[in-house]
Amino acid sequence: MTKHDEARRAFLLGAAVGAGAVAGATLVPDALAQTHDARTTGTGIGPAHSPAGGPGLGAFFNTEDAATVAAFTERLMPGAPGKPGARDADVLNYIDLALAGAYADLQYFYRRGLASLDAYCRKTHKEPFRDLSAAQQDEVIAALEQAKASEFSWPSAAAFSNTVRTHTMEGMFADPIYGGNKDFAGWRLVGFPGGQMEFTAADMQSSGPFTRLPIVGLQAKAG
Amino acid sequence: MATEKTDVVIVGVGAAGGILAAELGKAGMKVIGLERGPRLTTQDFDPHDELRYFQRQDLRPNIKRQPITWRPNANAAATAIPVQNYGNQAGGGTVHYGAVSWRLHEDDFRARSHTIARYGASAIPEHSSLADWPLSYADLEPYYERAEYELGVSGKAGNLQGQKIDGGNVFEAPRRRDYPLPPLRLDQGAILFEAATRKLGYHPFSTPRAILSEPYHDRLACTYCGFCQAFGCHVGAKSSILVTKLPEADASGNFKLITGAMCHRVNSDNSGRVTGVGYYGPDGSDNTIEAELVILTTFIYDNTRLLLLSKTDKFANGLANSSGQVGKHLMAHMMPNVYAVFDDRHVNNYMGPSAQKHTIDDFNADNFDHGGTGFIRGSQISVGTGNLQGGPIGHTTTAPPPGTPRWGAAYRDYLAKSFTRQVAMVAQTENLPYGDQVIDLDPDVKDAWGLPAPRLTYDWRRPNELARVEFMMKKMEEIGRTMGAAQVWRAPLGPGAPGAHHEGGTRMGSDPKTSVVNRYGQSWDVPNLFVIGSSTFSSMSGFNPTLTIQAFAYMSADAIVNRYRKAPGSLL
Numbered sequence: 150m151t152k153h154d155e156a157r158r159a160f161l162l163g164a165a166v167g168a169g170a171v172a173g174a175t176l177v178p179d180a181l182a183q184t185h186d187a188r189t190t191g192t193g194i195g196p197a198h199s200p201a202g203g204p205g206l207g208a209f210f211n212t213e214d215a216a217t218v219a220a221f222t223e224r225l226m227p228g229a230p231g232k233p234g235a236r237d238a239d240v241l242n243y244i245d246l247a248l249a250g251a252y253a254d255l256q257y258f259y260r261r262g263l264a265s266l267d268a269y270c271r272k273t274h275k276e277p278f279r280d281l282s283a284a285q286q287d288e289v290i291a292a293l294e295q296a297k298a299s300e301f302s303w304p305s306a307a308a309f310s311n312t313v314r315t316h317t318m319e320g321m322f323a324d325p326i327y328g329g330n331k332d333f334a335g336w337r338l339v340g341f342p343g344g345q346m347e348f349t350a351a352d353m354q355s356s357g358p359f360t361r362l363p364i365v366g367l368q369a370k371a372g
Numbered sequence: 373m374a375t376e377k378t379d380v381v382i383v384g385v386g387a388a389g390g391i392l393a394a395e396l397g398k399a400g401m402k403v404i405g406l407e408r409g410p411r412l413t414t415q416d417f418d419p420h421d422e423l424r425y426f427q428r429q430d431l432r433p434n435i436k437r438q439p440i441t442w443r444p445n446a447n448a449a450a451t452a453i454p455v456q457n458y459g460n461q462a463g464g465g466t467v468h469y470g471a472v473s474w475r476l477h478e479d480d481f482r483a484r485s486h487t488i489a490r491y492g493a494s495a496i497p498e499h500s501s502l503a504d505w506p507l508s509y510a511d512l513e514p515y516y517e518r519a520e521y522e523l524g525v526s527g528k529a530g531n532l533q534g535q536k537i538d539g540g541n542v543f544e545a546p547r548r549r550d551y552p553l554p555p556l557r558l559d560q561g562a563i564l565f566e567a568a569t570r571k572l573g574y575h576p577f578s579t580p581r582a583i584l585s586e587p588y589h590d591r592l593a594c595t596y597c598g599f600c601q602a603f604g605c606h607v608g609a610k611s612s613i614l615v616t617k618l619p620e621a622d623a624s625g626n627f628k629l630i631t632g633a634m635c636h637r638v639n640s641d642n643s644g645r646v647t648g649v650g651y652y653g654p655d656g657s658d659n660t661i662e663a664e665l666v667i668l669t670t671f672i673y674d675n676t677r678l679l680l681l682s683k684t685d686k687f688a689n690g691l692a693n694s695s696g697q698v699g700k701h702l703m704a705h706m707m708p709n710v711y712a713v714f715d716d717r718h719v720n721n722y723m724g725p726s727a728q729k730h731t732i733d734d735f736n737a738d739n740f741d742h743g744g745t746g747f748i749r750g751s752q753i754s755v756g757t758g759n760l761q762g763g764p765i766g767h768t769t770t771a772p773p774p775g776t777p778r779w780g781a782a783y784r785d786y787l788a789k790s791f792t793r794q795v796a797m798v799a800q801t802e803n804l805p806y807g808d809q810v811i812d813l814d815p816d817v818k819d820a821w822g823l824p825a826p827r828l829t830y831d832w833r834r835p836n837e838l839a840r841v842e843f844m845m846k847k848m849e850e851i852g853r854t855m856g857a858a859q860v861w862r863a864p865l866g867p868g869a870p871g872a873h874h875e876g877g878t879r880m881g882s883d884p885k886t887s888v889v890n891r892y893g894q895s896w897d898v899p900n901l902f903v904i905g906s907s908t909f910s911s912m913s914g915f916n917p918t919l920t921i922q923a924f925a926y927m928s929a930d931a932i933v934n935r936y937r938k939a940p941g942s943l944l
Contacts (some may be wrong), residue, residue, distance in 0.1 A: 225779040232784060251428070254436075287780065294778075314779055318768035323423035338784070339791035341764045343720060344420025345608070347595035348723040353559045356717040358792065367419055 208249035209256065210241075214263050216279040217245060221266075222317040224286045235317055243320030243329030244313075255312070262301075262309035266293070269300040306309035324367045333364050333371050378628075379402045381649055381663040383635045383678070384670030386464015387918050388904045388925040389520075390613030390621065395929035397624030401937070404661055405621075406633040406651055409461035414615065417604030422763040426602040431468040433460040437820040440673055444831040444868045450814060453828070457872055458671040462629060463614040465671070466918065470601035470727025470760060471582040471610050473525045473938035474752075474915035475516045475923075477737040478545045481505040483911045486738060487748050495748050497836045500804040501701050505910040506882040506891045507671045509545045515923035515930075517549055523611040523922065524588045526553040527580030541577050543733040556585045560719040561795040562730035565755035575734045579754060582611035582919070583725055591615060594725065601727040601760045615729050633659075635674075637681040638666055638691055638901065646901045652821055664940070665900050665932070667893075669925070672702075672907035673826035676811045679903075681823065682826060686749055692878075692895035692903070697888050699812050701805040701879050703912040706832050708801070708841045710848035711758060711770065712857035713794040720792050722762035728754035728798065728916075735847060736914040737802070746839035746943030751801040752914045753848060754784070757864070758796040767791050773861045796863075797851060799844035800872070802914040803837050811877045816824035831868035841865065847922075873917050875906040892928045892943050899942045904928050 207215055219241045228234025235241070248256055266289075270278045274285055281289065293299040293310035301309065320329030322336065324344070330336060336343055340358060343365040352359060363370035380396055382389045385405040397403050404590040424430045433456045441450035459465035479486040482504040487495055496502055503836040519525075529550040530540025555578035557638060558566065562578070569576040583600075584593045594609040608615040621627035634645060634652030639660070640646045668675050679698045690698050736750040758770035767787065774788045814827035845862055852860035881887025884896035893904035904925055906917040913920075932942050 227781050229781065229784075232788065233783065237768075290779070290839055317421055317779075319427060319765060322764035322768065323427070324421055327423055335764065338788050339764050339767070340788075341791065344597075344599065346597055348597065350557060351558055352720075353596060353723050355720070356560055358718050359720050359723075365420075367421060 207245045208247050210248070213277070214259075215241060215245065217263055217266065217277065218313070220279045220286060221290070221313055222320070224283065224290055225314055225317045227283075233338050235321065237331065238321050238329050238334040239331040240317050240320030240329050242331075243323065243327055244316050246328040247316065247319075252316075258304050258309075258312065262304050262312075264305075265301040265309070267305070269298045269306075272300060282337055297326070325369060326367050333366065336364055373657055374653075375662065376404065376660075377662045378402045379663065380404070380667060381406065381661045381664045382667045382669055383649060384408075384464065384574070384668065384674065385462050385618070386459055386613060386669065386671075387466050387921045389667070389669035390463065390466075390617040391569045391922055391925035392669065392904070392929050393627050393629075394617040394620035394624065395926070396932065397621045397626040399933040399937075401933075403621070403627045404663070405627065405629045406635050406649070406661075407629060407631045409459075409631065410633050410887050411462040411618075411629060411631050412467065412604060412614065413676075414604070414606065414608040414792060417606045420599045420603075420606070422564040422599075422761070422765045423873070425599070426761045426763065427605075427765050429455065429602070431459060431461060431602070431604065432434070432456050433458065439817055439819060439825045440828065441814045441817050441825050442828045442830065442869050444622045444829075446808070446829055450817070450829075452817065452825075453869060457874070461613045462618065462631060466582075466612040467604050467614055468602050469612075469918060470614065470725065470916075471612075471918075472916040473520070473580050473582045473919040474913075475513075475545055475547070476509065476913045476915055477543065477739070477922055478509040479738050480911065480915075481507065481509050481512075483749060490738065491742065491748065495742075497804065497806075497834065499737060499806050499808065500836070501807045502804050503881065503886075503910045504878075506880055506887070511891075511922050512920075512927065513545070513548065513924040514722075517547070519919055519922040519927050521549075523582055523616045524553060524584050524591065524856060525551055525580055525582045525611065526556050526578075526585040527551040527724060528555050528577060528683060530575075530577060533544045538556075538575075539732070541580075541733050542575050543603075543736065543739045551580060553588060556583060556725060559596075559721070559724040559729060560717075561721055562754045564719070564795070564855045565730045565797075565851065566660075566857075568734050568851050569853055570682045572850065574734045576730055576732050579728045579731045581725060584609045584611065592898060596724045598724060598726060599720045600725040602920075635670075636681065636821060638668070638678055639749070640682065640684055640687060640691060640898065642686055642687065644750065644898060646898055665902070666937075667902045667904065669672045669904050672877045672905065673811060674907055675846050675903050675907040677813065677823070677826045679836065679878065680813055684727045687897075692888055692897045692901060694897050695885055695888060697879055697886065698835070699810050699877055700807060700827070701876040702809040702811055702830055702870065703764075703803055703875045703909070704830065704832065704913065705873045705914070706803060706865075706871045708799050708845050708848075708865060709739060709758060710771070710797045710852055710860060710862035711794060711843060711863060712797070712852035712855055712860045713773065713790045714856065715858040717791075718792045719795055721757050721795055724907060726757045726761045726762045728752075728800075729756045730754060730851050735844065745843055747836045747843065749802040749804065749840070749911075750882050750914055751840065753797060753798040753799050753844060755795055755797050755850070764791055767794070767810055770796065771863045773859050796857075797848040799841070799848060800914050800916070801837065801840050801844060802912055803832055805876060805911060806834070810914045828870060828874075830870045832870065833868045875912045875917060878903045878907040879910055880908040881910065890944050892931045893924065894943055896912075896926075896942075900927060900940060902932075
């Protein structure tokens with residue numbers, strides 16, 4: 150890992166911790182329990198995010214927006230013991246990199262959506278989204294989804310929450326080269342063996358779980 | 373700006389264009405093929421990357437550069453459709469398609485007269501423009517066989533020269549020869565579907581697919597990796613034009629492919645003939661090809677748009693449009709889905725080719741008595757993957773069962789359990805043509821080349837079509853319960869936008885007054901202009917169109933090589 154990578158990870162982890170994300174999730178899906186690896190059980194505790202201009206900047210989000218997105222995505226895909234969630238999979242990193250690259254045309258969509266979200270939360274709960282309790286955050290997301298949240302114009306509350314949901318699922322389940330699905334957290338959650346080059350007749354005859362290792366990613370494999 | 377001369381220019385080198393390029397080239401005609409996208413190779417498809425190919429649609433047209441707009445009716449505003457289901461590279465849609473390869477039924481070719489004979493004229497909805505095709509199944513049968521054998525299709529005959537064979541599609545039209553390759557291997561979803569539909573008295577079979585079940589013509593067999601529909605094949609087992617006809621075209625020595633070429637106009641002169649085409653190169657240059665014969669084999673949008681854009685004083689209504697029929701009779705399959713999830717067994721749905729794995733044809737075409745159903749024509753019903761994609765991102769794009777939220781801990785737990793235990797059933801319904809379902813030029817939206825975007829006006833939610841979807845939903849729910857699923861539920865139906873397999877726009881027919889082209893795809897108005905593809909289909913059937921497109925391409929190639937070349941002029 151390069152120094153830049155380390156600093157970047159610290160930034161993203163700091164954002165996740167700052168958002169009050171759950172810690173200590175382990176990754177033990179039913180089919181792949183034996184692949185469980187100590188490196189995937191990290192607590193996610195890293196240094197607090199750095200001031201702007203210093204080391205640890207993200208590719209797109211500032212520290213407050215990063216904390217908001219980390220909190221939002223963790224509520225969409227919450228982690229629990231044995232069940233990795235958005236923070237475990239580094240979904241924030243996926244979205245941050247995507248907005249700096251393939252989804253650059255959505256930068257303004259996110260800026261406006263996050264500003265509207267903050268305005269709505271300050272109006273209804275007197276705090277920004279990232280500082281609310283998990284239960285309050287769920288309430289807010291439900292209001293967005295049902296288009297009941299004020300303070301949104303463009304993007305609409307529903308469009309914003311739907312887009313974050315889509316990107317959360319991409320960050321959970323896309324190949325790790327895109328910055329999420331860390332250590333195949335998402336694939337382990339659902340029992341997907343990744344980009345296998347072949348399934349045999351015996352594999353397809355089985356009505357049980359597929360357990361042959363390794364899990365295959367574009368640049369990494371995991372036993 | 374460059375000008376080149378050739379015998380034939382083919383615009384769009386996909387399912388049809390690739391076949392014509394190879395066949396005309398082999399016959400000694402000099403052919404230039406224009407392709408908007410790149411030419412990829414099998415090694416380009418090594419990455420098994422669901423985000424890139426399924427979610428971000430890397431092998432489809434870019435919807436911002438190449439927008440297609442849709443509105444439900446002529447009074448509504450048109451907006452860009454979010455997913456375009458056709459190809460954007462040499463090989464066209466055959467690169468990323470699910471490779472499902474059907475012959476149409478005999479009665480599909482005479483859907484109008486057959487309906488009237490069996491149910492009376494009043495059975496046809498008042499505003500439907502349902503029409504018979506200008507040829508019969510028997511006319512096309514030799515070309516279906518040629519496509520199956522030259523390209524490589526796996527399946528089992530269900531009607532061999534009139535003899536019905538259990539395990540094949542007993543509703544299929546008679547074929548002279550069995551498939552060249554045995555059926556693809558069944559996966560768990562197919563095994564469950566096979567047992568359940570037999571129990572219900574239906575006639576299941578392995579879906580015929582242009583995917584090699586065994587090595588064939590120096591190509592490798594399918595590895596069942598599951599990265600299939602939406603992906604290019606990493607071993608070349610999918611019988612795409614890239615690995616079948618383009619190498620033949622190259623070997624002829626008479627074919628030149630120009631990639632990155634956006635055709636924007638078909639040129640014509642005052643004699644009433646076309647003289648070639650104009651195209652924009654990747655550097656923005658405006659280039660000309662002069663040709664004796666122009667063949668349009670793009671997807672239906674550009675086949676239509678090019679004719680409308682190429683109007684002149686002589687062809688004031690658009691090229692080949694004296695009938696006024698260019699752009700009319702747009703059709704699309706609706707794809708209602710029913711999901712079934714199991715408690716106590718895995719189905720591992722990410723294994724094997726992902727589209728329409730196992731099928732019943734009992735409720736397609738007029739294979740059953742429609743009396744009292746409130747609709748005509750039917751639907752093929754298959755088991756496969758939700759949204760035709762077996763990976764986990766695809767799974768998150770499907771609707772969870774009623775009572776399960778779309779996010780949060782309960783959704784996470786649903787995903788964790790269902791991903792390996794859920795199948796999807798899909799009905800592919802034969803929606804009728806209607807005269808007010810049209811493609812024209814959007815007055816407001818332009819593409820990256822400054823050309824007006826094709827605009828679709830279409831709404832499938834008509835009484836005949838709604839009744840058909842409801843009927844098929846009930847059948848799929850019945851099958852899901854019989855499979856022993858713990859939970860069976862319907863995916864929500866979308867708005868009225870066209871679904872898969874858009875067809876129509878340059879309809880073929882027997883009468884120059886009511887159709888754009890003849891059975892060979894030859895323009896009635898301009899005999900040295902051909903339009904070939906699903907844009908010419910008179911009706912759509914409940915089947916995927918590609919093998920029929922390819923059979924027509926072979927038939928037209930034969931007619932051009934053996935008859936037109938000797939006596940250029942109308943083939944009829």
